[in-house]
Amino acid sequence: MRVEVDPNICEGHGQCNAVAPEVYDLDDDGYSVVKVPEPGPDLEEPAREGAAACPVQAITISE
Numbered sequence: 001m002r003v004e005v006d007p008n009i010c011e012g013h014g015q016c017n018a019v020a021p022e023v024y025d026l027d028d029d030g031y032s033v034v035k036v037p038e039p040g041p042d043l044e045e046p047a048r049e050g051a052a053a054c055p056v057q058a059i060t061i062s063e
């Protein structure tokens, strides 16, 4: 699994970090930084939940 945040779409809502802080960090301005771009099995569910929580669909998950 690969997790990417499109910085052109991310509006800094912070929902990804609120739902899955183990995968998504926030920079000083509140924009998402992917801490674990290639989550292992134990982090796949939080990665998906964080992506689903993003109100502007800035997070792409690919297999």
Ligand code: SF4
Pocket (backbone or CB within 6 Å): 005, 009, 010, 011, 012, 013, 014, 015, 016, 017, 030, 031, 032, 053, 054, 055, 056, 057, 058, 059
């Ligand atoms: S929830 Fe979406 S818009 Fe908000 S910080 Fe995360 S990626 Fe960016």
